Amino acid sequence: MNSVNHVAIIMDGxxxxxxxxxxxxxxxxxxxxxxxxxxxxxSIKKNIKYLTLYVFSTENWKRPKKEVSFLFNLLxxxxxxxxxxxxxxxxxxxxxxxxxxxSTKLKKILINSEKTTIDNKxxxxxxxxxxGSRYEIINSINLxxxxxxxxxxxxxxxxxxxxxxxxxxxxxxTGNTNRLSNFLLWQAAxxxxxxxxxxxPDFQVSDFYKIINNFKxxxxxxxxx
Numbered sequence: 001m002n003s004v005n006h007v008a009i010i011m012d013g014x015x016x017x018x019x020x021x022x023x024x025x026x027x028x029x030x031x032x033x034x035x036x037x038x039x040x041x042x043s044i045k046k047n048i049k050y051l052t053l054y055v056f057s058t059e060n061w062k063r064p065k066k067e068v069s070f071l072f073n074l075l076x077x078x079x080x081x082x083x084x085x086x087x088x089x090x091x092x093x094x095x096x097x098x099x100x101x102x103s104t105k106l107k108k109i110l111i112n113s114e115k116t117t118i119d120n121k122x123x124x125x126x127x128x129x130x131x132g133s134r135y136e137i138i139n140s141i142n143l144x145x146x147x148x149x150x151x152x153x154x155x156x157x158x159x160x161x162x163x164x165x166x167x168x169x170x171x172x173x174t175g176n177t178n179r180l181s182n183f184l185l186w187q188a189a190x191x192x193x194x195x196x197x198x199x200x201p202d203f204q205v206s207d208f209y210k211i212i213n214n215f216k217x218x219x220x221x222x223x224x225x
Contacts, residue, residue: 002169018031054181058132084116097129128184173196
């Protein structure tokens with residue numbers, strides 16, 4: 001059976017769920033956080049070591065300013081409330097993405113959450129914030145040029161945001177959309193991708209377990225027979 005070390009998730013459908021159920025995209029984002037907490041607990045139960053969540057893409061800045069502000073405020077409140085709890089539960093937080101455009105307040109909160117949880121080993125949650133995979137790859141190549149080291153696969157991987165993190169075996173996208181949307185394009189080269197019709201707030205722990213069980217039964221050849 002295949003083992004699962006790293007699961008990556010594109011948590012799509014919060015806004016649509018909010019409009020459909022509460023007539024508010026923002027309330028959909030709040031509902032999505034409840035699902036995040038359930039999946040964190042489920043990952044620990046399944047002994048998964050890495051969980052990467054696509055929280056905010058480089059393209060998400062195109063959304064209305066009010067919605068962007070709400071999202072970042074929601075993140076700030078969540079981290080303020082939950083960092084101590086995550087630390088108690090031996091969970092490490094790591095931010096991947098370009099933080100240059102964040103407010104000073106958000107940067108401080110993110111740095112504090114990372115520092116507080118840095119030594120934890122049970123589960124590492126990678127928050128993909130202002131993340132775009134194409135930019136990440138270009139940034140890696142530019143770092144290699146600056147360091148004047150050979151342009152090799154190994155050196156590209158060492159200079160990605162995910163340096164030292166194993167590639168995800170499973171990539172899940174909810175929301176009935178079948179694309180990667182500039183997420184982990186390098187890292188997902190051999191990931192098994194599961195597209196789910198449900199919107200993210202409707203995604204259940206049972207759906208998560210079903211995907212993991214289906215993955216474990218797959219025959220993975222990696223180009224061989």
